[in-house]
Amino acid sequence: MSADLPPTLDETPEAAPPRRWLAVVLVATAALLLLSGGALLVLARLGQVAVASPLRPVTASASGEDEKILARRAAAAKTLERLRPRGVYIVVDSYRNRLRLYRDGELLRTAVCSTGTGVVLRDPRNGRQWVFDTPLGERVVERKVKNPVWAKPDWAFIEEGMLPPTDPNERFDPNSLGDYALYIGDGYIIHGTLFKTLLGRRVTHGCIRLGDEDLEFVYRHTPIGSRVFLY
Template identity: 35%
Template sequence: MRATEQSRKIYLEINLEDNRLKVKLGATTMYEFPIVSGKGYTPRELGRGGRFATPRGILRVEKKEVDPVWYPPDWHWTERGLTPPASGRNGVRGHLGKYRLNLGQGYGIHGTTSGRIQPGKYSHGCIRMNATDLETVFKLTDVGTEVFIY
């Protein structure tokens, strides 16, 4: 790919320190939005090696979803002192908002039930956005869009 073609590609840049997402075209910032990112700790009560942190690195949008269905993972139940269901989990519509950009490995950029966020570090690793901000990002990205998280 030539440098001029590369500079015309939209990509996302996520700054975890500032909890900000930028939509960029080359060196130009087209939009900048507040986000919620991962808590960044390992919960003892789950007894697992995973961390509730947003991964750093270069990811890509693997799938774009409208009205995504959320299937609560085991930690959702364990945090509430409940036993996770053995099988046949029912999905929940609306929990992730109207849009989700799936980044793979269980991570994504999505909304909330209320459509609003208070920026900070309190998700389980996904990036949450205000509904109107997410709609803008959703419309500007394609499957394959690069997402730089640092």
């Protein structure tokens, strides 16, 4: 009979888990603690465990630079308040063709208006030219006139292909300005119009045209000396 042989091992023993697996387990544990809102952060690094202090919010105190910024803001607010228009004033939006009347910041009236075309007209005799823009900036109502008469300037005749008359009486036009006019300097006027269907468009020679009801309201509620802001 053959000698009994030692039993054959079909499986080899499992190798010990490498050290890196320990690190992975610790990292996973730390992540779970973070997600669960634990007070301590458990960090796995090189197989060792480190415990960090709890995170606490830091309250920022106003620095000297912050105080300077606040001081500048306060000064700017005072300046704006000082420059804020008082009393009655007019604002003309020449882009949207809107006129607004205010009293101490309160809107009294919004009106559709017409403003300058921007067209350039040249006198063929001497090259003199006029630009039909509505002026921008700040002006003042210098005077107010009921039933105004327009003294036509040279360009009004040249535009029609006519020579300007030498007799001043031939320049007077009692109809084109409407029932009221507010003069704001340099020949510019807030006045009425015969062409009401053109309100809201840039069709004037630089003046601001209004419809009858809006013009009367603005005329009656705007004293001489009121500021006019045009942009």
